[in-house]
Amino acid sequence: xxxxxxxxxxxxxxxxxxxxxxxxxxxxxxxxxxxxxxxxxxxxxxxxxxxxxxxxxxxxxxxxxxxxxxxxxxxxxxxxxxxxxxxxxxxxxxxxxxxxxxxxxxxxxxxxxxxxxxxxxxxxxxxxxxxxxxxxxxxxxxxxxxxxxxxxxxxxxxxxxxxxxxxxxxxxxxxxxxxxxxxxxxxxxxxxxxxxxxxxxxxxxxxxxxxxxxxxxxxxxxxxxxxxxxxxxxxxxxxxxxxxxxxxxxxxxxxxxxxxxxxxxxxxxxxxxxxxxxxxxxxxxxxxxxxxxxxxxxxxxxxxxxxxxxxxxxxxxx
Numbered sequence: 001x002x003x004x005x006x007x008x009x010x011x012x013x014x015x016x017x018x019x020x021x022x023x024x025x026x027x028x029x030x031x032x033x034x035x036x037x038x039x040x041x042x043x044x045x046x047x048x049x050x051x052x053x054x055x056x057x058x059x060x061x062x063x064x065x066x067x068x069x070x071x072x073x074x075x076x077x078x079x080x081x082x083x084x085x086x087x088x089x090x091x092x093x094x095x096x097x098x099x100x101x102x103x104x105x106x107x108x109x110x111x112x113x114x115x116x117x118x119x120x121x122x123x124x125x126x127x128x129x130x131x132x133x134x135x136x137x138x139x140x141x142x143x144x145x146x147x148x149x150x151x152x153x154x155x156x157x158x159x160x161x162x163x164x165x166x167x168x169x170x171x172x173x174x175x176x177x178x179x180x181x182x183x184x185x186x187x188x189x190x191x192x193x194x195x196x197x198x199x200x201x202x203x204x205x206x207x208x209x210x211x212x213x214x215x216x217x218x219x220x221x222x223x224x225x226x227x228x229x230x231x232x233x234x235x236x237x238x239x240x241x242x243x244x245x246x247x248x249x250x251x252x253x254x255x256x257x258x259x260x261x262x263x264x265x266x267x268x269x270x271x272x273x274x275x276x277x278x279x280x281x282x283x284x285x286x287x288x289x290x291x292x293x294x295x296x297x298x299x300x301x302x303x304x305x306x307x308x309x310x311x312x313x314x315x316x317x318x
Contacts, residue, residue, distance in 0.1 A: 003094040003101065004144045005066040011148035016062040020054050022047070024067025048081035055083055069093070070128045090155050093134040094147060095259075098123055100140035135195070136259040153193045154258075190300035191216070194265035194293040195258035197301060202251045210241035217303045218294060226273075226287055226310040247275040256288075263295040271310070285310045 009021050027046035028039060047067070054063045069075045079089060096104075102119055109118065129136065135154055139147050191197055197216060204212035214237050217223070223231040223240070231237050254270040273285050287310020294304045 003096050003104070003139055004147065005094050007144035008094060008139075008147045008151070009064050009066045011145045012064050012151060015148060015152050016064070018059065018061035019064055020057075020060050020062075021064040022050055022054070022066075024065065044077065044081070047078065052081075052083050055087060068125075069132070070125045072132055075132065075134070090151075091132075091134040092151055092154070093129045093132055093136050094139045095126070095129050095136050096138065097140045098126060101126065133256075135255075135257055138259065138261050141262070150193065150260075154195055190298065192299055192301065194260060194267055194295075194301040195255065197291065197293055197303060198253045198255070198267060198269045198271075198289065201303075202253045205241065205244060205249060205251050208245045210238055210245060213241040214238045215302075217306075218296075221303050221305065223303070223306040224308060226285055226308040244275065247277065249273060249275040253289075265293040265295075265301065267291040267293060271308070273310075 006023055009023070013019055013021055024043065024047050027050065028043040030039075047065075051063060051065060054060055069078075075091065101122060106119070137147055137150050142150075191200055201213060201216055204216065214234050217234065217237055219234060221234075221237070223237060225231065225240060229240070231240055250273070252272045254272075256268040256270060257266075258268075259266045268288065268290050270288050271286065273283075275283050275285075277283060287308060289306065289308045291303055291307070292305040293301045295301050
């Protein structure tokens with residue numbers, strides 16, 4: 001509460017085509033406000049009914065919803081109640097530092113928009129959002145318009161990833177966290193949203209472009225490969241990319257989460273890799289990559305640390 005979710009959704013309405021917006025709080029706007037098992041069941045039923053109505057209406061291309069979703073089971077129960085055939089679901093959490101949240105809430109309290117008890121309850125929930133399977137957007141220092149822009153960039157990225165499945169791999173739709181691609185990246189080669197980095201890496205590697213792979217790293221970057229090597233310079237990164245390309249590597253990244261704070265981002269993706277050893281043996285390692293990215297002065301993001309953890313799948317890859 002207090003991070004600007006409603007204001008951000010209003011900004012999304014200005015960007016997304018043919019949309020409709022529901023704030024979950026509207027579905028139990030009662031006085032006095034009473035939270036019981038009965039009223040919780042009522043609000044969940046109200047939300048599901050309205051959202052399913054929006055989803056069934058051919059006039060809408062985008063359905064926007066916000067609520068205080070601080071526990072995974074609340075989000076899961078809501079999604080399970082929806083008729084999502086043919087739909088892609090994007091889940092985001094707007095997060096904030098405690099200081100920024102308290103300052104916003106104090107302004108609302110002073111303006112008579114909230115009660116004085118709101119601060120303690122909101123601060124107590126901050127850590128809960130770390131456990132959610134959602135994309136995290138730190139809004140401590142950005143406006144609702146900036147938050148909305150980042151959301152739409154993530155949405156564009158996941159749609160681009162769905163549209164270009166890796167040959168030989170099944171199509172995948174991931175509903176909880178998204179990669180990002182925006183129009184500025186189409187106009188030049190800069191990565192202006194860090195969540196796009198793993199997918200730019202994937203695209204460059206699968207295209208056999210070792211130079212493009214290395215260009216995604218800062219000059220002082222470090223990479224820990226899934227086979228255990230630690231690479232600390234661009235020559236080593238280039239050699240690793242060349243080796244992977246020679247092995248006919250086909251990488252598929254599956255987004256999990258992105259957390260942005262200022263000029264630093266933490267990115268987590270799951271991955272599958274298909275490759276061929278020199279003796280003709282195929283391997284299919286899988287794993288999870290945790291990456292730290294830094295924003296450069298020109299606004300572009302590059303990897304600072306890339307830690308690829310996984311099972312090799314076959315001896316001989318080194």
